[in-house]
Amino acid sequence: MSSLPTFQTAAIIKSANVSADDIVIDHKFDLPQLNEDDILVRNQYAGVNPLDCKVRQYGFYINSYPTILGVDFSGIVVATGSKVTKFKIGDSVCGCNMTHIRGTYSQYVVCSESQAALNPESISHQVAASCPVTFLTAFQCFLRHPSSKSGQKDSLRGKQVLIIGGSGGVGMSGILLAKNYFNAEKIVTISSAKNADFVRKLGADQVLDYTKGKEYLTHELESLKGTFDIVLDFVGSYQEYYSIELLKQDEESQFVTIVHTPQGISGKVFGSERAKNLYAERDGDQLAVILKWLSESGLWKDIPIHILSLDQASQAQKMSESNRTVGKIILQIP
Known part of the structure; x- marks a missing residue:
């Protein structure tokens, strides 16, 4: 010193x-x-x-x-x-x-x-x-689903994921992880038209453009009822749509949000009573796993x-x- x-x-x-x-x-x-x-x-x-x-x-x-x-x-x-x-x-x-x-x-x-x-x-x-913050937060959100709680690669194979806010730091990390690490079958994200090409390049299969207005978004979400194994909310602006039952009606489907409101999350959210706030932990071992994967895959270039x-x-x-x-x-x- x-x-x-x-x-x-x-x-x-x-x-x-x-x-x-x-x-x-x-x-x-x-x-x-x-x-x-x-x-x-x-x-x-x-x-x-x-x-x-x-x-x-x-x-x-x-x-x-x-x-x-x-x-x-x-x-x-x-x-x-x-x-x-x-x-x-x-x-x-x-x-x-x-x-x-x-x-x-x-x-x-x-x-x-x-x-x-x-x-x-x-x-x-x-x-x-x-x-660190963005990838650890997204990674730990996926660990809330029983299939991927061990953090193993390919553990969401066959699963469908909705990511609310796909172009921000955590959303971007979430799409990359869902598609290329956990190997989810389908990834839908809510983003804007100007960022649609970007989130598709990351791995999103379907983009819902929130700038088209409430009527459009309500219609699109209604058409996806009962579709998702996990919904991740990285924005916190979609409470008015919480009544739409987007999650599968099983014992495993999860809704996870990182947006902490004073009233918290209560009752059914997107059709699930398994709704959770995530307070991400700063875990060096998990970070090492993520960095190794980014290095080997070359996805850091995205x-x-x-x-x-x-x-x-x-x-x-x-x-x-x-x-x-x-x-x-x-x-x-x-």
Whole structure:
């Protein structure tokens, strides 16, 4: 630790309930403290996620201010805690430090070794920083179905999947996983016409264009009654359609949402009483499985990445909040 600088450059906020314009670039922010089961990483890129915006707005997971934003990162290990066994200095790693927000919009990141994974040689830091939150969230949604709860490849063979919001980060990851990892038979997604070609390229078999209006979408969803083994909601704007019984009438079909409303989910949703909110876990072992699969399949090439500088952290969060950016946003760390 003695060869490390005393200060670092980081994008911070000084209180909760602030706008993206209130993000400050601090060139003399203290380096994070290293616990015995932590790794310290010289960060190369930080992922930008909708979660980061909610942390800024509502103070989720924050213990004190000022604080560094961000949870996704990719970089090089420069120090390890006394009980770390999985990583060594010089390793190229990525991860998601979500137990409590410890910040990744910064030159140095501290992360529990259990929440990090080695980067395969074919996966760049740009791609690696794009993956943790989105792919782990989508992966764990699929684990809620009994057929795929073990996380094995091809475990959704013959199953049909509806993904609400296919062009965002989690939706994109969900389509890639459903088609190419879990090997679902059919994938339907709700997206816009302008993103239809993109989600089809990812693996969607049918695209429902929500911009055509409520009457169109109601008709299309009614025609799909009793079709799906699993419905994943990555948007949260479709409660008015919850009464349509889209799920198969069996004991296994599942509805999973990552959108957490104050009232939560109750009663039948899309015809299933097995409706769940997902609070994704930051699992380094699962992340390693995903990275290995992306590397071997070459599917990482299908992930559109928008690279901004750390100085543009405010702009990056505005892009994320707009819900109009297809693919992933990352920050290059100086």
